[in-house]
Amino acid sequence: MATQKLLHYFTDHEVAVVTSYPLGDIVHNRDVAGWISKWALKLMGHNIRYIPHTAIKPQALMDFVTKWTEVQLPTLDVTHKYWTMYFDGSIMAPGSGARMVLVSPDGSRLRYAIRLHFLASNNAVEYEALINGLRITIELGATRLYIRGDSELVVDQVKKESSCKSPLMAAYCLDVRKLEDKF
Template identity: 30%
Template sequence: MTRSEVSGRMFKWTFVLGEYDIDYKPRAAIKVQALSDFLLEMIQPYEEEVWRVFVDGPSCLSGCGVGVVIIAPPGENSKLALRIDSRVTNNEVKYEAVLIGIQAAREIGASRIILYFDSQSVTEHIKGVYEAKDDRMLKYLKLIKAQAESFVDWSIEQIPRDENGEADALAKIAASLQEVNTQEVLHVTRLIFSMDEEIFPVSEDSWMARLIKFIVHKELPED
């Protein structure tokens, strides 16, 4: 402060700022809580952002498969391939794909999703643009809407087939091979029923009843 050039600059600043009514106060220490409040205010957690879910469910001669690609808000993706060994039609496997995509997104922790599918009929049925008349399709729609209620917000959009190539490839791999052996696939399983007993009614005396209770509700027999 003893240097003349420094004192000269301070005199200029005093002259320029003198026309303003400025009240100077010492700065208080910034507490850690202020930084925490700032982070909570400015940073959105991933689950509050929109997750993108691509699904596909083509039917092949060797079986049916479902492919799901989930892209998190930061851009990281998870892949899921499932083989369906139960007898379902080509239309039914498409609804199965939507159900599995919804369930996978819920399990991974997403609360807001946009589901992308290249099937116009399924997409428009879920949106309510087309009216589903088949009883099984109506039950699928009912179950999809029930599953989707667990999200804060969700929607489904139709995309061109060439934009859904990754999910389609996973579905075809799962359908054509008995086992999927690739590090890119997050999880592989064989699905017996992804629907509940309302769509596949089975009596308590049936040999399938105990299997369904375990698969759907994780209930073991008493013995």
């Protein structure tokens, strides 16, 4: 019954099929071999094509964001005394990564990437990016800093709008408090 409805839909509409189900499992199943033949005959005259499901790997996404960050950075109405830091973290299969973009008062952009060789949650990676960015900024001699990040939890905890429920997050937040005294 469902097969007939599906075939009826395909014969009345022009459709592009998107699937991530392995076609090999369908083709080698004896129960559905007849169905495939019938579908092939019914669908032959229609404009239907197979489009494989693709995924963006986290590292590729981080590379893209870092490459195009300077084009998409919002302009801040600040005096020339302030540095600006953008931080972000990403979890990958073999490890984690953190990236920072520092913008000096004269507009120079400095990009940093750190690979973490330990298992960490997304929030821990975001904190690692923030803390390492603060350390780098201190080494560069900055005393005034705007910080921009996309992790709502980390930003809220640092701004004291949210409490740290996890001991690990509390430890990370304490590290940030120690470093923020330098600014």
